[in-house]
Amino acid sequence: MNENYNITIQSPMGVEKDTITFVVDGDVLSGLLNIMGEKNDFSNGKLNGNEFEFSGKIKKLIKKYHI
Numbered sequence: 001m002n003e004n005y006n007i008t009i010q011s012p013m014g015v016e017k018d019t020i021t022f023v024v025d026g027d028v029l030s031g032l033l034n035i036m037g038e039k040n041d042f043s044n045g046k047l048n049g050n051e052f053e054f055s056g057k058i059k060k061l062i063k064k065y066h067i
Helices: none
Strands: 004-011 014-025 028-035 038-048 051-053 057-060 063-066
Touching: 038 057
Parallel strands: none
Antiparallel strands: 004 014, 014 028, 028 038, 038 051, 057 063
16 A cells, blocks of 8 residues: 555545555554645554545645645
């Protein structure tokens, strides 16, 4: 899972095609979300079998989005 992935996000400004990088260390997930020209890191995500979860804030000059 330590890879880059292409993602599509529906935002109030329209559809954004961006990337996310996942880094796995045991059952801990962290990484970098590249969205709307900004790099947003996240940490303390969790892995459980084939499922994962993480949270963070997407920072953009005009607005903040929660993921």
